[in-house]
Amino acid sequence: MRGSPYHVVTHELIPVIFQAGAKKTERIDIKHPNYGKVSSFKTMDAYKQTWIQFMFFLKEQFRISDPEKIDEEHIRDFMVYKTLEYPSKLYLARISAALGKLETALRYYTRNKYGEEKSFDFSIRQTVLDGARNLNLVADNYHDRAYEKPNILASSLAEPLHRLSAEIQWVSGGRIEAVSLIRTEQLRGYCIDPITGVTMGKIWSKEKGGREGMLMVLPSTYEWLKEHIEEHGRFKIDRQKYTTDIRRTCHNLGIKGEGSHGFRYAFAQRRMKEYMRAGHTYEQSLQAVSLELKHTRANITNHYLG
Template sequence: MEKAKMRGSVYYQTAVLTKLIFFEGAKKSDRVNPNHEHYGCVSSFKTMESYRNVWNNFFNYLQEHFKLKNCELITDEHIKSYIEYKIEYYPSKQYLEKIISALGKLEIALNRYSKEKYQFQIIYDFKIRQKLLNNARDLKLVANNYHNRVYDNPLLIIENLSNPKHQLAATIQLEGGARSEGVTLIKKEQLKDIKIDEITNKSVGVIETKEKGGKVGDVFISTKTYETLQNFFLQNNTSYFKISYQEYIDDIKTTCQKLNITHHESHGFRWTFAQNRVREYQNHGYTYEQALQGVSWEMKHFRANITEHYLGH
């Protein structure tokens, strides 16, 4: 059988998958029986609607950040990236658990789709979602508690990363507060030259990034880091800077282990930026409340109290 690709909008694809897993009124005894056709399925319309909303959000995230438009190509790397992205926003325990459950049902739906469609089935395994949920609970990354993810010595970590491109990406996160998706792909056209930082009155390099939810904004980095990025484009005769997200976070993890430093992945550089930047605002005459709001906008949030989360309040 010729292998067809799942096509259509996000909402069309989730509708197709919903039909494979939703059986209204299916008995619980059948849904927990591995030998029954309704095993692992959903019988409640309200629950299915809730799960499908998560799927829609997840697929939109994949299109935005990975340019992935075919849900058949989803891997555990995409699952990991999405969950970590959600954890950064300090979700409630219940909301995170709903996401984990929805992704579990997505795994079942994709396996059913593949089994029906192809002679040689694609096997989907998203068990990493449970590991990430357990880690979030253990590290108190859900909203019933707090865990400080700031790196005490971020420069030491960056200096010891094995890949110079990873060093540059981490430096941009540390200096400018960019999310990981803002540094894994940077196009030459995103460089917006040198300008004066209105807070410190110092010269900074400007990178325009498009991150969560399509939010566009400027990331301010040191002129030295900006020149390093410019030189990368010149020396490599390329129009984009690109790294593998998975290889990047693996390098950070390995480096932290070697240095015996608690590992906070790439988010740790963003958290460190937030604390440093709030102090910078205050050192230049801004009130605490003004600093919170200013840093929140720079990190592409809206509410000032989001920044307080990075400060441990």
């Protein structure tokens, strides 16, 4: 099974698992041809988005484009990666459910292709989900997760390189994958922020779902990053150690830990104010900030605005 993540998911996997109008009695009857299939367009679309994200993750982290090669390690790493964003319990449960249905889709696909099912076991997803709940790595529900003083939190982190990552996040809105590995070719010099008129450093990034764009950071942050890369060849941190540092520092400061994503929330709220001060309407500001956050839909950004 080859092709882009969009092609694999849309043209190879969805056709074997989606059966519009299939009755519940058919979907729970192990002897029925529609057993385990998806009948809701809305549910299938939600699974589709997760599958595409997962396929991009496989391609970027493991250089894998064939979902038949997915194993327990890949499922575990993707689930752990998602917990680093300090998601809601409901969101992480939906990710787990989507991966469970991907297992079913792969069984149908291999049966159709080879005449018999290939064995897949993605049960590790539930183990990671349960562990995240027990260790309080997920939130109870959606809420305002922005750090009130992200600059103070960033400067208080124990590890210097974690402070640098946090500074990039709260000023630029970058995701954790954008600030955990940065190479020389991603440094793009300086520009004038058209909204604030302030000189900013530019970092090219490729994030979730393969979305590309520029991150704008303070000149002092840019120089710090540039000097580190010149000395060490690249900038790299361990994502899990970074989020652990954030959690421990939040505890020491007496504030609620929101993971690295709390910096993105803080960026979104600050940036909205900057756009509106510059004369943009709320709708224009929301759309612009959504693009800077690399969201596919502006309504996702609404969650960040508290």
